[in-house]
Amino acid sequence: MTSARQATLIARKDLLIEVRGRHALGTLVPFAATVLVAFGFAFGPGREVLERVAPGLLWMAVLFSAVMASRRAYQTESEDGALEGLLLAPIDKAAVFLGKAVAVTVELLALVIVVLLLVMVLFDLSVADPFLVLAAFVLGAIGLAAVGSLFGVVAESSRTREAIFPMLVLPLVAPVLIAGVRATDLAAAGRSGEVWSWLGLLAAFDVVFLSVGVLVFGYLLED
Amino acid sequence: MRTLPRSPIGLKDAAVDLRGVTRLFGAAPALVRVDLAIERGEAVVLRGPNGAGKSTLLRIVATALSPTYGGGSVLGFDLAEDREQIRRRSELLTHRTRLYEELTARENLELIADLLGIAHDRVQEALERVAIADVADERVRTFSAGMRQKVAVARAIVRDPELLLLDEPTTGLDAAARGAVDEMMLRASRDGRTLVIATHHDVTPGLAARVVTLRDGSVEASS
Numbered sequence: 001m002t003s004a005r006q007a008t009l010i011a012r013k014d015l016l017i018e019v020r021g022r023h024a025l026g027t028l029v030p031f032a033a034t035v036l037v038a039f040g041f042a043f044g045p046g047r048e049v050l051e052r053v054a055p056g057l058l059w060m061a062v063l064f065s066a067v068m069a070s071r072r073a074y075q076t077e078s079e080d081g082a083l084e085g086l087l088l089a090p091i092d093k094a095a096v097f098l099g100k101a102v103a104v105t106v107e108l109l110a111l112v113i114v115v116l117l118l119v120m121v122l123f124d125l126s127v128a129d130p131f132l133v134l135a136a137f138v139l140g141a142i143g144l145a146a147v148g149s150l151f152g153v154v155a156e157s158s159r160t161r162e163a164i165f166p167m168l169v170l171p172l173v174a175p176v177l178i179a180g181v182r183a184t185d186l187a188a189a190g191r192s193g194e195v196w197s198w199l200g201l202l203a204a205f206d207v208v209f210l211s212v213g214v215l216v217f218g219y220l221l222e223d
Numbered sequence: 224m225r226t227l228p229r230s231p232i233g234l235k236d237a238a239v240d241l242r243g244v245t246r247l248f249g250a251a252p253a254l255v256r257v258d259l260a261i262e263r264g265e266a267v268v269l270r271g272p273n274g275a276g277k278s279t280l281l282r283i284v285a286t287a288l289s290p291t292y293g294g295g296s297v298l299g300f301d302l303a304e305d306r307e308q309i310r311r312r313s314e315l316l317t318h319r320t321r322l323y324e325e326l327t328a329r330e331n332l333e334l335i336a337d338l339l340g341i342a343h344d345r346v347q348e349a350l351e352r353v354a355i356a357d358v359a360d361e362r363v364r365t366f367s368a369g370m371r372q373k374v375a376v377a378r379a380i381v382r383d384p385e386l387l388l389l390d391e392p393t394t395g396l397d398a399a400a401r402g403a404v405d406e407m408m409l410r411a412s413r414d415g416r417t418l419v420i421a422t423h424h425d426v427t428p429g430l431a432a433r434v435v436t437l438r439d440g441s442v443e444a445s446s
Contacts, residue, residue: 009337017325020362080371081319084287090311091338222289 003092010086010099011106014073018107023072025107031068032061032115040122050123055184059177061115062108062137063144066173067166069107070148073100074156083156086221093218097149101213104145112137128190136183136195139202143176146209153220175205236299238263238386238417239284243293246279246440253279255440256293261419263298263385266412266430269421271437277421278317280437281388284419285315298385313386318394320375324364328355328374331363332381341381349380353403369400376407387411389420405430 018025039057043049077083086096116133119125127133147169155165183198239261246254254276261267269277282288284297286306294301300308322331332346350356353373363371372392379387389408393401405427412418412430426432436444 006338009334013323013326013334016330017323020325076323076325079324081317081321082323084319085321088285088287088310088315089335089338090307 003095003098006091006095007098007102010096011102014076014100014103015106017076018072018103021076023076025110028065028068028107028111029114032065032111033118035061035064036115036118036122047124051125051188054119054123054125055181055188058112058115058119058184059140059180062112062140062180063170063173063177065111066104066108066141066144066148067169069104069111070145070152070169071155071162071165073104073149074152078156083153083221093221094214096221097153097213097217098210100149100152101142101145101210104148105141108141108145109138112141125188127188129187129192129195132187132192132195132199133184135199136180136187136202139199139206140176140180143202143205143209144173146206146213147173147176150209150213150217150220153217176202179205236263237261237296238265239295239297239419241280241284241293241295241302244280244283244290244295245292246276246283246288247291252440254283254290257437257440257442259435259442261417263417264412264415266408266418266432267420268426268432268434269419269437270423270434271443274439275437276440277437278390279440281315281317281390281419281421284386285313285388286310287315312384313388314379314382314384315388315390316375316379316392317390318372318392320371322363322371322374325362327360327362328366328377329359331374332378335378336381339382345381345383346377349377352380353377353407354399369396372396372400373403376403380407384416386417387419389418389422391422392420393422393424 036057039053040050043053074083077086151165151168155161155168179198179201183195183202186195186198237260239259241257241259244254244257245252257280269280271277279288283290283302286302286309290302294303296302297309298312302309326334329346329350332349333343336343336346347356350359353376355370355373355377358370363374366374387408392404396404408418408420408427409429420432434446435442
């Protein structure tokens, strides 16, 4: 059994639980929609202001959704001691990390599609280069999922996990937020040539945190 | 962690060979210098009042916890160095069933089977042995505590480990569910598996078991 196959099985399991339980997306989509509508009202109907703030709003919604989705991914493991089951299963622990990161990434991308459509409809905004916007969200979602999956297991060992998890994750993902907002802003405005350096930063962040996760997740899972 | 020299007993074929195992939780000792040898194929019942250290002992043997001091071997593998080898050959069954509620009983078992490269035929056989084949495609969240424990027992049957560690496996179960656990233990014992059972209840009828009594984290008696 290869690690890739084990990671696929873990991701499939997490997504199946999510699809059936609709725990994360059932909360995330209304949450993201509420944020967007609330800010839309706050900034008023002026198209120029909305165009300027839309990338930031989108990424704020994705960031907080990533925190919630990552927590949820570990709540299902802790409900009946399943995380200990994964610890004691003779499988590659890096595969558990990668499987969880893949599942959270897929959930976030599903959310991104819904939220992007919401923004375009609610704010009547157009995107000049949708491919680059999508690339920014894919790379950003991978980074957010990697950090969330890594620190989710750290927070799981604490009694105050609900408070500790955002405190651990939010400062670390600041580069994703900054690079994601800039890349989305530039791609939406059609300044494609300037987007690549921000996409590079997002890709570097992904490589770093996926590598760290693969290397240390097993140690974090142990007592 | 301090590793003690090899035991003078020299139990080359011991299933469990603990030497000077101490486990602290903070400053509180749960186990104090425990020496315990269990031969392969032997059935041992751990007795003792609440807080005597029975669960901690089982979790250390299962490698879910590390000893603070001391060490030993399980199935010939070092507790500190060969955790994955021990995990490959042992199963810890507790009142926490480690099941995923949104998956069906069959899906829970097939997940383990797939992760460990076990044929699905064994899943069906296990479901039939614990008499839950007729509800195998229902989600676990609809199951009673007894039904969940039967699924956990089925998981142990699927894995067919050399060493079965059972922590209060029948607590809160009705007669039918207790019967499934008893049958699994008897069959495993007949097949030469090693069993270590922590329980306050009567020993399974027909199971010739040595009784080890723990008190305040130490072995008080063995008979």
